[in-house]
Amino acid sequence: MVRIIDRRFDSKHKSTVNRQRFMRRFKQQIRKAVSEAIHGRSIRDLDNGEEVSIPARDLSEPTLHQGRGGIWEQVFSGNDQFSSGDLINRPLGGGGGSGKGKASNEGEHEDEFVFQLSREEFLDLFFEDLELPRMIRTQLARVTDYKTQRAGFTSDGVPANINIVRSMRGALGRRLALGSPYNARLRELQRELDSELARCGDDSEEVRRLRDEIGRLRAKIDRIPFIDSFDLRYNNRIKVPRPTTQAVMFCVMDVSGSMDEERKSTAKRFFMLLHLFLTRTYEHIEVVFIRHHTVAKETDEDEFFHSRESGGTVVSSALVLMRDIIRERYANGQWNIYGAQASDGDNWDNDSPICRKLLDSEILPWCQYFAYIEITSGEPQNLWREYEKLDGAHANFAMQHIESPADIYPVFRELFKKTIA
Amino acid sequence: MKRATASARKPKPLPGGSEWTFESIDRYHTEIARVAKSYGLDTYPVQVEIITAEQMMDAYASVGMPVNYHHWSFGKHFLATEKGYRRGQMGLAYEIVINSNPCIAYLMEENTLTMQGLVIAHAAYGHNSFFKGNYLFRTWTNADAIIDYLVFARHYITHCEERYGEEEVELLLDSCHALMNLGVDRYKRPPKLSLAKEKLRQEEREAYLQAQVNDLWRTLPAHDARTETRPERQRFPAEPEENLLYFIEKNAPLLEPWQREVVRIVRKVAQYFFPQRQTQVMNEGWATFWHYTLLNTLYDEGLLTDSFMLEFLQSHTNVVAQPPYNSRWYNGINPYALGFAMWRDIRRICEAPDDEDRQWFPDIAGSDWRETFDFAMRNFKDESFIAQYLSPKVMRDFRMFAILDDDREDKLKVSAIHDDAGFHRVRQMLSEQYNLGNREPNIQVWSVDLRGDRSLTLRHQRHQRRPLGESTDEVMKHIARLWGFTVRLESVDESGRRELMHEARVEKRRNSAEN
Numbered sequence: 001m002v003r004i005i006d007r008r009f010d011s012k013h014k015s016t017v018n019r020q021r022f023m024r025r026f027k028q029q030i031r032k033a034v035s036e037a038i039h040g041r042s043i044r045d046l047d048n049g050e051e052v053s054i055p056a057r058d059l060s061e062p063t064l065h066q067g068r069g070g071i072w073e074q075v076f077s078g079n080d081q082f083s084s085g086d087l088i089n090r091p092l093g094g095g096g097g098s099g100k101g102k103a104s105n106e107g108e109h110e111d112e113f114v115f116q117l118s119r120e121e122f123l124d125l126f127f128e129d130l131e132l133p134r135m136i137r138t139q140l141a142r143v144t145d146y147k148t149q150r151a152g153f154t155s156d157g158v159p160a161n162i163n164i165v166r167s168m169r170g171a172l173g174r175r176l177a178l179g180s181p182y183n184a185r186l187r188e189l190q191r192e193l194d195s196e197l198a199r200c201g202d203d204s205e206e207v208r209r210l211r212d213e214i215g216r217l218r219a220k221i222d223r224i225p226f227i228d229s230f231d232l233r234y235n236n237r238i239k240v241p242r243p244t245t246q247a248v249m250f251c252v253m254d255v256s257g258s259m260d261e262e263r264k265s266t267a268k269r270f271f272m273l274l275h276l277f278l279t280r281t282y283e284h285i286e287v288v289f290i291r292h293h294t295v296a297k298e299t300d301e302d303e304f305f306h307s308r309e310s311g312g313t314v315v316s317s318a319l320v321l322m323r324d325i326i327r328e329r330y331a332n333g334q335w336n337i338y339g340a341q342a343s344d345g346d347n348w349d350n351d352s353p354i355c356r357k358l359l360d361s362e363i364l365p366w367c368q369y370f371a372y373i374e375i376t377s378g379e380p381q382n383l384w385r386e387y388e389k390l391d392g393a394h395a396n397f398a399m400q401h402i403e404s405p406a407d408i409y410p411v412f413r414e415l416f417k418k419t420i421a
Numbered sequence: 422m423k424r425a426t427a428s429a430r431k432p433k434p435l436p437g438g439s440e441w442t443f444e445s446i447d448r449y450h451t452e453i454a455r456v457a458k459s460y461g462l463d464t465y466p467v468q469v470e471i472i473t474a475e476q477m478m479d480a481y482a483s484v485g486m487p488v489n490y491h492h493w494s495f496g497k498h499f500l501a502t503e504k505g506y507r508r509g510q511m512g513l514a515y516e517i518v519i520n521s522n523p524c525i526a527y528l529m530e531e532n533t534l535t536m537q538g539l540v541i542a543h544a545a546y547g548h549n550s551f552f553k554g555n556y557l558f559r560t561w562t563n564a565d566a567i568i569d570y571l572v573f574a575r576h577y578i579t580h581c582e583e584r585y586g587e588e589e590v591e592l593l594l595d596s597c598h599a600l601m602n603l604g605v606d607r608y609k610r611p612p613k614l615s616l617a618k619e620k621l622r623q624e625e626r627e628a629y630l631q632a633q634v635n636d637l638w639r640t641l642p643a644h645d646a647r648t649e650t651r652p653e654r655q656r657f658p659a660e661p662e663e664n665l666l667y668f669i670e671k672n673a674p675l676l677e678p679w680q681r682e683v684v685r686i687v688r689k690v691a692q693y694f695f696p697q698r699q700t701q702v703m704n705e706g707w708a709t710f711w712h713y714t715l716l717n718t719l720y721d722e723g724l725l726t727d728s729f730m731l732e733f734l735q736s737h738t739n740v741v742a743q744p745p746y747n748s749r750w751y752n753g754i755n756p757y758a759l760g761f762a763m764w765r766d767i768r769r770i771c772e773a774p775d776d777e778d779r780q781w782f783p784d785i786a787g788s789d790w791r792e793t794f795d796f797a798m799r800n801f802k803d804e805s806f807i808a809q810y811l812s813p814k815v816m817r818d819f820r821m822f823a824i825l826d827d828d829r830e831d832k833l834k835v836s837a838i839h840d841d842a843g844f845h846r847v848r849q850m851l852s853e854q855y856n857l858g859n860r861e862p863n864i865q866v867w868s869v870d871l872r873g874d875r876s877l878t879l880r881h882q883r884h885q886r887r888p889l890g891e892s893t894d895e896v897m898k899h900i901a902r903l904w905g906f907t908v909r910l911e912s913v914d915e916s917g918r919r920e921l922m923h924e925a926r927v928e929k930r931r932n933s934a935e936n
Contacts, residue, residue: 002447002450002451002454002467002468002469003466003467003468003469003523004443004446004447004450004469004470004471005468005469005470005471006443006470006471007470007471007472007476008471008472008473008476008530017491017496018482018483018491018492018493018495018496018499019496019499019500020496021491021492021493021496021587021591022493022494022496022497022499022500023496024493025493025591059497060892061494061595061598061599062599062892062893062895062896062899063599063601063602063890063892063896064599064600064602064603064861064862064864064889064890064892064893064896065602065861065862065889065890065892066860066861066862066884066887066888066889066890067887067888067889067890067891067893068828068888069828069886069887069888070827070828070883070884070885070886070887070888071825071826071827071828071885071886071887072825072826072885072887073823073824073825073826073836073850073853074823074824074826074850074854075754075821075822075823075847075850075851075854076746076751076754076821076822076823076824077743077744077745077746077751077754077819077820077821078743078744078745078746078747078748078751078819078820079746079820079821079822079838079839080745080747080820082822082835082838083835083838083840084835084836084837084838084840084842084843085834085835086834086835087832087833087834087835088824088832088833088834088835089832089833090826090831090832090833113497113500113501114504115500115501115503115504116500116503116504
């Protein structure tokens with residue numbers, strides 16, 4: 001009599017429409033929450049969803065209800081101390097006590113509405129915020145490494161690729177096919193010859209004639225070539241682009257005294273963006289953090305962003321270290337190397353030409369892409385002027401100038417436009 | 422539970438363990454149905470549906486209905502529910518049951534076999550029999566047609582979205598939702614709904630309604646000049662109207678026909694849930710009482726294992742827990758706890774009355790408990806149920822006390838406690854607390870300025886000097902959007918003094934007013 005219906009497999013995500021409508025309606029607030037969320041994240045950690053909280057009052061649904069004030073008489077449970085006629089002080093904050101139960105019935109809200117964005121929703125909003133065209137992503141995805149792989153056999157090729165088994169099999173077949181009419185005739189003649197021999201002995205006219213004919217046929221069969229040029233089969237190999245699945249990203253940052261927290265935070269956002277784009281393309285990404293003042297040092301992420309140094313700046317020290325690390329760990333051709341350098345542009349004067357040369361001859365040839373951002377509110381510094389000479393000479397080099405965190409998105413776009421052009 | 426009787430007979434127990442199968446659910450259902458029948462529970466046929474947690478949240482978000490129209494607010498509820506569930510802060514309501522014929526009970530796939538058994542007893546027999554028997558549900562809802570109607574509503578609203586744009590429909594629904602709790606008829610019986618009729622009549626109604634509204638307003642300009650000289654002004658509406666959505670559907674001058682239909686849909690849905698809001702304590706208490714009674718009966722028959730009972734009782738105890746007022750978990754009186762205690766107490770009064778009971782409940786003390794139950798379930802709502810049946814024993818057990826909060830006084834006053842002097846007052850206060858008429862502001866459509874600026878005046882009859890909540894201005898904007906002209910809200914206190922509290926002005930539409 002009871003009907004049990006298994007509904008588990010039908011119409012999942014029924015609320016998706018409602019959820020999308022919710023997202024659309026509160027896009028402004030959600031977007032704001034997303035860009036705030038980026039502050040608090042590690043640069044490798046853009047790939048998860050995000051818990052977003054927006055002020056509850058923005059999305060409350062108003063109703064007509066009774067507010068606080070006037071006379072309320074309410075029943076509570078768990079009396080442990082009161083008798084009739086007792087007077088009690090109002091609970092502090094006006095919220096508790098008699099107003100409380102009522103308030104929750106009326107749908108008063110907590111201050112923040114918190115919910116979980118899925119990874120897709122988060123990234124959508126993130127990309128939307130950047131106003132970056134999608135093609136940049138595909139641009140980043142371009143890889144130039146190929147591998148060859150077998151793809152059957154072909155009748156054309158170089159001798160080194162001849163497939164002997166296939167070729168011989170073809171030749172055998174051809175020989176059988178071409179020889180079969182002769183062979184049939186040969187067998188027939190042989191039978192006639194045998195019966196003639198049995199009937200009238202060895203030297204009749206007929207026997208000689210048959211023997212001649214058999215001889216001619218044998219010669220014909222022997223003339224069928226053992227192997228012919230069209231028997232040849234070659235192993236076919238084709239080139240397929242191999243998606244390189246790993247990349248290494250170098251974050252190079254100046255941490256001398258002139259880089260303050262704000263500039264570091266700007267640089268961090270830039271690195272996050274780059275990392276995010278790389279994760280779209282590569283399965284495995286390593287990040288190398290190189291900080292420098294007068295000497296360079298490889299560090300972990302935490303130290304990279306959070307410890308302070310003072311003193312002068314020798315940018316080339318970092319580039320030398322980067323070069324050495326590339327040679328040591330990533331030079332086997334299986335790594336896509338990306339570099340991002342952030343600095344306030346302040347460098348020891350004689351060092352900037354060295355930096356340029358290092359990049360020009362020792363780093364850029366290895367890199368898929370190298371981006372330099374100069375975070376300064378003033379005039380371009382000497383490093384900028386040196387790097388300008390590189391700009392244009394290398395397609396995989398880009399540089400931009402950032403004044404404040406607000407500039408970062410347009411600048412990022414600029415950087416990647418360049419590679420498309 | 423008497424273990425002795427169980428071991429004496431030794432029938433084959435129902436399957437144990439925590440994994441459920443379709444067969445085991447079926448067997449549990451068969452046994453529960455048999456026991457329910459032996460207690461005389463009258464129910465709609467049962468349809469059990471197995472759903473995932475996500476589907477449960479879906480259903481939860483769209484006010485427990487299996488189909489509903491789309492609106493962002495349902496998305497919001499979904500997100501809130503999902504968050505709570507993911508973090509494990511909140512178990513999902515382990516059951517949703519739909520007042521329809523057949524009665525649909527959702528079982529969540531994550532539940533253990535014990536929980537499935539509990540839900541079947543609670544929802545498919547407890548709530549189900551309440552839906553079928555209680556006068557409010559019988560009067561105000563139509564179990565045969567609700568699903569059909571919601572299907573109609575969803576299609577209609579989707580259709581409107583295609584024709585007039587999602588934004589437009591969303592704004593309209595926002596406005597209607599703001600008035601939802603004032604969109605119910607409290608005293609008239611609504612006509613029955615059915616999908617076929619609804620579709621058939623919908624277009625008819627569109628044309629007819631629009632014609633009527635047009636008539637009402639068309640005569641205006643001609644009369645304008647003479648209005649001042651007329652001795653008595655014709656009042657409109659002739660009687661104050663408490664159903665704001667109904668009034669707007671029928672009379673708002675500028676609404677398009679499809680907009681009227683959408684207002685009507687929201688109103689119908691609100692009306693459908695109206696009985697639920699008035700019978701929370703009774704209904705939940707009833708279902709809880711029955712799952713407790715049915716499962717214990719099965720246990721006494723030896724059909725349930727001890728491990729089943731332990732898990733069941735643990736869950737049951739959580740549901741009926743009532744934290745005291747000073748606990749951080751206190752959130753008002755728990756309707757499950759109060760309802761369960763009251764139904765149990767009624768049974769006790771019937772079966773084993775003491776002197777106090779005979780004095781307080783002379784007519785039911787010692788009566789047949791099944792008959793008394795049936796009568797109480799059919800003919801009451803929370804307010805009257807508490808006023809009629811809340812016994813001193815329950816008040817003592819809950820240690821109830823009433824607090825009077827008058828904002829003119831410095832201090833709160835304990836007006837009554839669970840003692841002889843206070844029982845009546847506590848009971849009366851608790852009953853009033855469940856009176857929707859007191860819980861919600863009394864707002865009625867008072868008048869429309871037919872001859873002048875077409876403004877709508879609402880009147881709020883203050884109860885106990887309570888003001889309106891802080892979102893009233895927002896709601897006024899919604900009303901003005903629906904009405905299309907200025908809307909005012911007057912507040913009348915108990916002495917009859919009238920005061921303009923809120924006003925949502927709408928710029929006069931020149932072209933439509935002058936033509």
